[in-house]
Amino acid sequence: MQTTPRILMIRPSMFGFNDQTALSNLFQHVDHGGENIQSQALEEFNQFVALLRVHGVLVLAVDDDPEFHTPDAIFPNNWISTHEDGSLFIYPMEAENRRQERNIKIIKAVQNGYGYKHYVDLSFFEQTGKYLEGTGSMVLDRVNHIAYACLSSRTNEEVLAYFAALSGYRTATFQAIDASGKAIYHTNVMMSIGDRFAVICLEAIAHPEDRDALIRSITATQKEIIPISLSQMNAFAGNLIQISNKLGESLIVMSTQAFESLDERQKSALGQYGSLIHSPLWTIERFGGGSARCMIAEIHVPYSTNL
Secondary structure, eight states: OOOOSEEEEEEOSSOOOOTTTTTTOTTOOOOOSOSOHHHHHHHHHHHHHHHHHHTTOEEEEEEOOTTSOOTTTTOGGGTEEEOTTSEEEEOOOSSHHHHTTOOHHHHHHHHHHHTOOEEEEOGGGGGGTOOBOHHHHOEEETTTTEEEEEOBTTBOHHHHHHHHHHHTOEEEEEOBBOTTSOBOSOGGGTEEEOSSEEEEOGGGBSOHHHHHHHHHHHHHTTOEEEEOOHHHHHTTTTSOEEEEOTTOOEEEEEEHHHHHHSOHHHHHHHHTTSEEEEEOOHHHHHHHSOOTGGGOEEOOOOTTSOO
16 A cells, blocks of 8 residues: 555654755755754644644654754654565665664564564665665655655665665656755655655756656556646655545645645645645754655554554
8 A cells, every 4th residue: 555544753852953964955954043943843743743643643653762862853754664565674874863863662663563574774885875765765656666766865776776676666766956956865855656646846857858757657657747846845845745544534744834835726636635734844844854754654564464
């Protein structure tokens, strides 16, 4: 299944601007010390979790470990992914302080709680300076087993191929850039795959042949392409995610900034595939450079688990 009602979220203990990630993440803005960023981010996090639970989403919210300085712990989808075949993947991270987010207690709780039999740790690639930051680097079409990825310093083609060989996915890679010509750091800020739709910033794809190949791949899987502009991408409209709730209803989750950037035609198109829900994530987006999708690590329960 493309969607799941079960998700993992990490409650931040020291959210803030991360200077180790800022060089490649141009969505971040420098903290000048004039705001209490942690308390504002925590309020946004708690409000977001409450909204999801009201809509019937099964949220496993875990506190960040304050022992380590992990300003980006609120974005767990970069270091862990789970799959219905019973596999759990751990990923190599570019920033050294982000590697401390891989909390073994959380890994064991998820692994044992849901019955994942195959534990795959790719973090050894960090030793050779090669990275693949989970479902930030990859946007997964889980039904058709396609991993879409824009290549960047955080998304290495060799590690991607290794993931594909172990998981049974095929890869669709391309170059994506922002308006200034800089590489987009994560695929999931410029595109999202749902069960029957794909939101994509086609303007960001650098080469026409890559753009055409991507369109062909997505249309071949019979999904409607809903294009967004570069300015909408910068408002995190590409960083939305389709999940389900415990009743099996489809939800399309995004930030309030992303929602407000969409025009009525785009909202109507997305509304065919689920209820649009949004939450204000202004602080998290501004200083963390990530949004709603980045905050959600899906828990795809193995086929063999009765839940």
